[in-house]
Amino acid sequence: MRRKRLLQAIWSVGIAFAVSPPAHAHHSPSEVVEALTKRIEAGENTVAIFIRRGDEYRAIAKPESAVADYRSALKLSPAYLPALHGLAHASFQQHRFAKTLEVSQQGIAASDSADQAATFHALSARTYEQQLQWERALSAWKKSLASSRPNINWFLGESRALTKLDRLDAARLSLEAAMQRNPSIVLRRAWIQSLIDCGEAKEASLHIEAGLARSRWKSSWLLLRARLELSQNHTREAQRDAASALQEIDSRWKPNTANPWLSSDRQQALAILSD
Amino acid sequence: MFFRLPAKKQVVLCGLVFFVGLAISANAAVAAGPELTRGPYLQSATPESIVVVWRTNSPAAPSVKIGKSVAALNRQIVGGSIQLLVSADVQAPKYITRLYKEPKADAAKRAADDESPSTVPSTYQYEARIQGLEPATRYYYSVYAGKKLLAGADKHHYFVTSPSQGTDADLRIWVVGDSGTGEQDQKEVHLAMQEFTQESKRDLDLYLHVGDMAYVEGTDKQFQNNFFDIYQTTLRNKVCWPSMGNHEGKTSRGTSGTGPYYDAYVVPTAAEAGGLPSGTEAYYSFDIADVHFVCLDSHDLDRTPSGAMAQWLIADLEETQQEWLIAFWHHPPYTKGSHDSDAERQLIEMRTHFMPILESCGVDIVLSGHSHIYERSMLIDGAYATPTVAEGVVVDDGDGNPDHDGAYRKSQGLNPNEGTVAIVAGNGGAGLTRRGTMPIMREILVEHGSVILDIRGDTLTGTMVNKNNVERDVFSIVKRGKVEVTHLEKPWQPPNDPSLLTVFVLAWQDEALGQLPKNWSLAQGPDESVVVQQVSEEQKKLLAVKAGEKSVIATYDNFDDLMSEIRTEISLSTDAVAGVVFAHQNEQNYYAYRFNAKTATAELVRYHEGEAEVLDSREVEIDFSEQVKVEIETRKNIFKFQLNNQVEYDVKLDQPLPEGKFGILVGENSAASYEYLAIRRGLP
Structure with a gap:
């Protein structure tokens, strides 16, 4: 019995001092989990405490524990949005896409406003993207954009889905509409790519040349120009730009270190060079 | 936050907002007049512009005056350059931006004694974007509600534009x-x-x-x-x-x-x-x-x-x-x-x-x-x-x-x-x-x-x-x-x-199994009375102590300082006496906090030159057949004890706790095990 209790009462190494911490004595997520667990064990079974612990579990990449806590919260308060939000995201983290969609739909149904529903629509869209269901992803992205404060990633998602569905003009128009609502340079860069996709070479070229002139580092603009040149079957010019981009990338990349951004750009340059 | 529109649109909107603000102000019956509740403070400086932000507790006709000396605040900013935001309770047209209000569902779930995160009711926030300034130049400023000076017009209220x-x-x-x-x-x-x-x-x-x-x-x-x-x-x-x-x-x-x-x-x-x-x-x-x-x-x-x-x-x-x-x-x-x-x-x-x-x-x-x-x-x-x-x-x-x-x-x-x-x-x-x-x-x-x-x-x-x-x-x-x-x-x-750390989790490595853990010393008691014993496959170890005719004290070598917190989980054998020692300077001078499972008591004892002085002794409603979670916090000369998250009490000492080592204590003919031991260093 005692042995069982010992096992039940395991404290992970390194999670000391989380009981009744001074409110601003900062604790790691593991410590907070420990403190919350103690409170739950002591009988404090509230919606807020389960959600809080679920959030902390997500922070330390323990989605299965997070899911359990969000479910506990939902038992106490069915259709409570923060719990549905947490559960949907934790399910997504686990790649349990059917569950993610199911919970997102519950979240949408429980939302009072387009703003509240938007995050659930966006998560649904990401889930459909994972399943390569681009039409459904597009529909979900559009619904997320009904929000009064749409996230930049949602605009990008809509144009990405349209591009995947080969509706290139619609993708360009969606980005133009997005730029009316948000000045982000990321939307503008995506729009320039959409110009290339739509064959608007002249306009795309204007923006690319301006970007090249402004920039200290030019590799991403060079790759964009290379894609424009490829779209016009100017393979030699494209490869020249790709080679210049590759040279700059290599000069900026410390060998033997992971650099996700430069790695991606480098692969694009090599792909153009190998065409 | 709200998305701030491009400058041209914003000016138009701000103008509308301002006039609405005036209308609100004119219709309000506020006898005392607006009072400053936040600021003024500065935001988003550029070489040519800056934003002055402040809040009042009732509607106001806001304005800012600026100048290159306190005596010459000769430029006034009103109207379209000042944006109004209001708390959700304020009656105002929909297009005026609302300050944060907690969603109803969240509010319903919040404990009654928890503070609301929402903006304080009757809050009016003004954001005055002042443009056309000279780079790297000092300007003095003042903010007003109608003709009432809220703040500034003195040497303390100034800003310097960015170079x-x-x-x-x-x-x-x-x-x-x-x-x-x-x-x-x-x-x-x-x-x-x-x-x-x-x-x-x-x-x-x-x-x-x-x-x-x-x-x-x-x-x-x-x-x-x-x-x-x-x-x-x-x-x-x-x-x-x-x-x-x-x-x-x-x-x-x-x-x-x-x-x-x-x-x-x-x-x-x-x-x-x-x-x-x-x-x-x-x-x-x-x-x-x-x-x-x-x-x-x-x-x-x-x-x-x-x-x-x-x-x-x-x-x-x-x-x-x-x-x-x-x-x-x-x-x-x-x-x-x-x-x-x-x-x-x-x-x-x-x-x-x-x-x-x-x-x-x-x-x-x-x-x-x-x-x-x-x-x-x-x-x-x-x-x-x-x-x-x-x-x-x-x-x-x-x-x-x-x-x-x-x-x-x-x-x-x-x-x-x-x-x-x-x-x-x-x-x-x-x-x-x-x-x-x-x-x-x-x-x-x-x-x-x-x-x-x-x-x-x-x-x-x-x-x-x-x-x-x-x-x-x-x-x-x-x-x-x-x-x-x-x-x-x-x-x-x-x-x-390790002596520089503030938190010590006294875990031990596999090689210590069956032995006294590394960095521990027996201050009292026979060899092999304190050993590490693995109890699970989850990297958890148990420190098992078995005393004979003499009691056992073992101390951790890497900590000899002011302590502010202890945590452990102790399992005692029937009739055992066991606990922890701290501020341990030598065998004659230390503090002990120990349980007696037979009498269900907890004692805080000070040993001074070998003489024991019981500082506190009380019965505690703890089931000693089960593991006991112990948490001790010290704040100067106040000790806070918490047992199994249930029993809590304070003991005030006549002097602050001195520096010293930390360790475990098991009384004669007793056995106990410690699943976990951790201490926090006290900071000056």
């Missing part, structure tokens, strides 16, 4: 993190900065806050009490450029840009102050002189390399033409303070996804908080691995102090991979902790304080000033000519000295 972009820097920057407690340490850190700037006769130019500015949940009231009230003497004439901490993130959302944090600040979203448009106040950039500043949201946005924040950062950094690059956000890429950057997702992602982008663009300084400690790195490059190691990622392992090892050197301008100094400035006020040693750090200090960065031309100097106004760390970076960089295979590393 023109591209000019040689001559800047002093104050960096603070994790400060928003509203308590004495925070105030002392602020005061120390003020004393430091006065003594060095160089005022601040700007203020960077790296997050956690309003504990515990970033509510509107907590912002007022723990940020605005504390720093008002600085905020009224210096711009604070913020980054959101996880505590602000409890009520504010980067995804939507809403909440008390976003209400409080006005930061550039459309490159108003340089850089490229981010389209969100969650992350942004700005230029001052020849320094490019980048603020990121490490808390609640997509941190993947393909996410909008990373893509914006890449675009922004590719185009900057500045000479210096400073990045700041909340979650540190490198730390072993109260957080561990080798174990926590946000910290790992900021290191593995964002540090490569920044270093490929020549970043000079990376500032963060979150971990309640001061840690300052050597000149590093390419430290993206998990766990962080020093080998091969340090390009200068000196201390960077011009008076000691010499300044760090980089080439002129922004050049990739020539080295970064990463600073964790989480020591601005909240409780401090050190759990380990981050190998790339050059200086690790468990002291409250803040960082002053001075940039003059090609030299940046960083100084950590503690709360007593003592310079505790100084380093410089000189960017001149062309520097060849070498990554050191075996750089200097900070000693991993």
